Amino acid sequence: MARSEPARGMRDFLPEDVRRREYVIGVIARVYERYGFEPLETPAVENLDTLMGKYGDEGNQLIFKILKRGEHEASGQADLALRYDLTVPLARVMAHYQAKLPRLFKRYQIQPVWRADRPARGRFREFYQCDVDGVGSTSPVIEADLCAAVAEALTTLGFTDFVIRLNHRQLLTSLLAAAGVDTAKHGEALIALDKLDKIGPDGVAKELDARGIGGEASTALLEFFQPSVAESELDRLSGFVGDDAAGLAAVDNLRAIMALASATPAGGRIRIDPSLARGLSYYTGAIMEINVADLAGSLGGGGRYDNLVGMFLGQHIPACGFSLGLERILVVMGERGMFPPDLAVTPADVMVSVFDASDTVHAFRVATQLRDSGLRVLVYPDAEKMGKQIKYADARGIPFVAILGGDEIAAGTVTVKRLADQTQHTYDQSAAGAAILEALRQRG
Amino acid sequence: MARSEPARGMRDFLPEDVRRREYVIGVIARVYERYGFEPLETPAVENLDTLMGKYGDEGNQLIFKILKRGEHEASGQADLALRYDLTVPLARVMAHYQAKLPRLFKRYQIQPVWRADRPARGRFREFYQCDVDGVGSTSPVIEADLCAAVAEALTTLGFTDFVIRLNHRQLLTSLLAAAGVDTAKHGEALIALDKLDKIGPDGVAKELDARGIGGEASTALLEFFQPSVAESELDRLSGFVGDDAAGLAAVDNLRAIMALASATPAGGRIRIDPSLARGLSYYTGAIMEINVADLAGSLGGGGRYDNLVGMFLGQHIPACGFSLGLERILVVMGERGMFPPDLAVTPADVMVSVFDASDTVHAFRVATQLRDSGLRVLVYPDAEKMGKQIKYADARGIPFVAILGGDEIAAGTVTVKRLADQTQHTYDQSAAGAAILEALRQRG
Numbered sequence: 001m002a003r004s005e006p007a008r009g010m011r012d013f014l015p016e017d018v019r020r021r022e023y024v025i026g027v028i029a030r031v032y033e034r035y036g037f038e039p040l041e042t043p044a045v046e047n048l049d050t051l052m053g054k055y056g057d058e059g060n061q062l063i064f065k066i067l068k069r070g071e072h073e074a075s076g077q078a079d080l081a082l083r084y085d086l087t088v089p090l091a092r093v094m095a096h097y098q099a100k101l102p103r104l105f106k107r108y109q110i111q112p113v114w115r116a117d118r119p120a121r122g123r124f125r126e127f128y129q130c131d132v133d134g135v136g137s138t139s140p141v142i143e144a145d146l147c148a149a150v151a152e153a154l155t156t157l158g159f160t161d162f163v164i165r166l167n168h169r170q171l172l173t174s175l176l177a178a179a180g181v182d183t184a185k186h187g188e189a190l191i192a193l194d195k196l197d198k199i200g201p202d203g204v205a206k207e208l209d210a211r212g213i214g215g216e217a218s219t220a221l222l223e224f225f226q227p228s229v230a231e232s233e234l235d236r237l238s239g240f241v242g243d244d245a246a247g248l249a250a251v252d253n254l255r256a257i258m259a260l261a262s263a264t265p266a267g268g269r270i271r272i273d274p275s276l277a278r279g280l281s282y283y284t285g286a287i288m289e290i291n292v293a294d295l296a297g298s299l300g301g302g303g304r305y306d307n308l309v310g311m312f313l314g315q316h317i318p319a320c321g322f323s324l325g326l327e328r329i330l331v332v333m334g335e336r337g338m339f340p341p342d343l344a345v346t347p348a349d350v351m352v353s354v355f356d357a358s359d360t361v362h363a364f365r366v367a368t369q370l371r372d373s374g375l376r377v378l379v380y381p382d383a384e385k386m387g388k389q390i391k392y393a394d395a396r397g398i399p400f401v402a403i404l405g406g407d408e409i410a411a412g413t414v415t416v417k418r419l420a421d422q423t424q425h426t427y428d429q430s431a432a433g434a435a436i437l438e439a440l441r442q443r444g
Numbered sequence: 445m446a447r448s449e450p451a452r453g454m455r456d457f458l459p460e461d462v463r464r465r466e467y468v469i470g471v472i473a474r475v476y477e478r479y480g481f482e483p484l485e486t487p488a489v490e491n492l493d494t495l496m497g498k499y500g501d502e503g504n505q506l507i508f509k510i511l512k513r514g515e516h517e518a519s520g521q522a523d524l525a526l527r528y529d530l531t532v533p534l535a536r537v538m539a540h541y542q543a544k545l546p547r548l549f550k551r552y553q554i555q556p557v558w559r560a561d562r563p564a565r566g567r568f569r570e571f572y573q574c575d576v577d578g579v580g581s582t583s584p585v586i587e588a589d590l591c592a593a594v595a596e597a598l599t600t601l602g603f604t605d606f607v608i609r610l611n612h613r614q615l616l617t618s619l620l621a622a623a624g625v626d627t628a629k630h631g632e633a634l635i636a637l638d639k640l641d642k643i644g645p646d647g648v649a650k651e652l653d654a655r656g657i658g659g660e661a662s663t664a665l666l667e668f669f670q671p672s673v674a675e676s677e678l679d680r681l682s683g684f685v686g687d688d689a690a691g692l693a694a695v696d697n698l699r700a701i702m703a704l705a706s707a708t709p710a711g712g713r714i715r716i717d718p719s720l721a722r723g724l725s726y727y728t729g730a731i732m733e734i735n736v737a738d739l740a741g742s743l744g745g746g747g748r749y750d751n752l753v754g755m756f757l758g759q760h761i762p763a764c765g766f767s768l769g770l771e772r773i774l775v776v777m778g779e780r781g782m783f784p785p786d787l788a789v790t791p792a793d794v795m796v797s798v799f800d801a802s803d804t805v806h807a808f809r810v811a812t813q814l815r816d817s818g819l820r821v822l823v824y825p826d827a828e829k830m831g832k833q834i835k836y837a838d839a840r841g842i843p844f845v846a847i848l849g850g851d852e853i854a855a856g857t858v859t860v861k862r863l864a865d866q867t868q869h870t871y872d873q874s875a876a877g878a879a880i881l882e883a884l885r886q887r888g
């Protein structure tokens with residue numbers, strides 16, 4: 001007997017799960033459309049060389065690789081891989097269809113990605129990303145637009161307490177240099193500083209020391225990177241940057257993004273956070289991450305990646321994107337009870353029961369009529385005892401059962417039983433649909 | 445520079461493609477819901493042993509296999525695989541969640557599957573199936589229900605000329621035995637008979653001979669399997685079956701399915717076709733396939749598979765399913781111009797232009813107001829020449845451009861230009877949304 005579990009880190013979604021997922025995806029897609037983003041889909045399977053080298057060493061390790069087909073299968077070589085994010089496929093698409101796509105392209109994409117991470121609570125090997133990206137402009141309008149769109153999506157879903165943390169790769173570089181950290185040690189310093197939330201300044205100081213960054217550099221870093229919610233955070237940071245032109249340009253860029261976003265649903269949501277680093281290696285400018293208080297990890301994040309399209313095209317095309325994690329959103333919404341109550345729908349509005357197997361064709365005829373009036377209708381498949389059929393409808397939450405006995409068939413009528421109060425009425429078959437619809441409406 | 449093509453046999457879907465796909469998926473899902481089917485989703489990646497041995501030898505060859513992770517990667521061993529169809533995962537789910545799922549479960553599932561087929565015109569390595577299945581009953585109500593649901597889905601999409609071919613695995617076996625074909629040769633006989641449409645009776649006779657089925661058996665088979673559209677086809681076939689009980693039961697089953705389906709949107713669409721065999725090895729009873737005149741191959745197919753769930757559960761649970769192929773439907777709808785004209789939507793209803801970079805925040809403020817009134821709004825990212833901005837909107841089919849010069853900003857107004865006739869009006873910023881919505885409505 002074959003085992004019946006899904007593969008490790010993968011999940012099956014039963015009807016209630018699917019309806020919740022579809023609800024959230026629908027809200028997000030409709031908001032993205034209101035910002036002028038257009039839908040794109042790419043295949044789950046990419047050429048292996050499309051993905052390798054785009055996500056840093058750790059990313060390379062987590063890519064699922066697919067065996068070559070046919071005679072090469074025995075060699076154990078892989079030539080294909082599962083999509084790891086939605087950004088690299090977008091960069092490939094921008095390069096491949098450059099002539100067909102507009103020079104400024106705003107796209108959204110809501111599809112699964114796969115990562116061979118160690119599964120853990122809330123961490124899966126297949127999960128959905130809901131991405132928005134703006135390609136073809138270096139303007140801070142793009143960043144502000146993305147922040148506005150994701151903020152409106154979350155607000156529409158009912159989130160009231162999220163914060164968009166904002167930082168800039170060039171500002172990070174500038175601050176690390178100003179603190180006296182060797183360029184070669186920047187990556188290590190960021191890994192340590194990334195833990196400020198979790199292990200506090202003393203913990204980070206120890207970690208910096210262990211990584212060979214100590215003394216004045218460590219002290220300066222901890223001063224620069226201290227958490228702050230001040231309005232004037234950018235002024236404070238630009239003070240540390242000194243006269244480093246790239247660092248000052250980064251501060252100006254962040255200032256522009258915040259000013260534009262203030263006129264959108266992202267207004268009041270954005271907080272400058274110098275310790276935000278974002279793992280992916282392709283970011284070049286502003287970086288963003290969304291958090292809520294009761295979730296370790298983020299609801300989503302993104303940033304500017306001006307060099308990625310060029311890796312496929314050999315021509316510079318700037319781009320910036322933001323990705324919401326569907327699973328994280330679902331977890332928080334589930335814990336907080338944020339789903340609309342009418343999502344827990346029943347499989348049907350009415351079940352047509354079967355009194356006698358030889359009369360089943362009449363059940364089908366009435367079911368067709370009821371569907372034509374707009375109802376969701378299930379025909380019970382077997383002429384079992386009426387009590388058993390009604391029990392099934394009740395257990396499934398189906399509110400009405402249509403009964404067709406010999407009398408009803410002869411008279412062209414149908415008896416409709418309302419399970420909530422066990423009342424029943426007999427209608428002309430052509431009038432039953434309207435009566436049930438009306439009763440459903442009154443019930444709300 | 446990395447190559448930018450999608451992997452072989454895989455496709456990217458640009459916005460217009462996605463909108464067409466979403467439209468068809470939406471129609472099919474809504475119809476399936478009206479028949480009481482509930483949504484299910486399963487992971488793209490399954491354990492390799494879940495899939496192996498379920499699809500016959502050819503199927504085994506076409507499964508995409510995924511390399512083991514970590515230290516085992518170098519060994520070239522595969523332990524995971526990409527979903528090959530939606531039926532085997534359903535059987536696995538029925539076994540795994542038996543306690544949570546109802547005893548009668550009607551589910552639909554619309555997801556991609558992957559097959560390492562040689563790519564050809566209209567044949568892809570990633571394609572979507574739109575499946576409906578009824579689990580837990582052997583009643584012909586299930587088969588008739590499936591035929592009704594797919595017929596209504598196709599009718600709602602605008603198809604008027606499809607035919608559902610219907611046959612039964614037991615009837616096939618009975619006819620082959622009655623013709624005197626050795627049980628061991630049944631598979632070979634079906635492969636030959638499957639070509640009746642393409643190579644005619646003489647061709648099939650030659651092919652049967654080459655496979656060691658000649659003489660009286662070949663003559664009888666060609667008589668039994670001659671194409672017929674007669675109402676009395678089942679009577680004709682039951683004549684050949686003789687007193688074989690399984691064959692006669694199959695004829696009765698097909699008769700019951702046709703009678704029930706006659707009271708549904710599948711009425712008049714079903715034709716008994718003794719030459720229909722269906723490749724997959726898991727079918728045990730009725731088998732179905734949908735065809736239209738101008739498409740080689742089918743729009744979809746299915747059948748009863750009463751033993752598959754048991755392979756995962758060790759307990760007999762009957763089931764029957766029907767799968768529509770999304771890609772085939774899209775190809776025919778594209779060739780026949782069956783998509784609603786308003787699917788070719790523009791990326792936005794209105795584009796807010798940017799006159800002066802320092803005024804961009806006003807553009808954002810007006811864009812937020814316009815979105816709040818229900819419009820889809822794009823903000824142009826760069827303060828380029830107005831002519832260039834308007835040209836972009838026009839090229840993208842965006843009907844209105846909002847212009848905010850110094851005068852408008854000072855007065856709290858916005859000038860709205862209609863690109864179709866180059867007329868423009870100036871509105872209070874708070875009134876512009878309603879005016880544009882009204883103009884869009886009048887345009888239809």
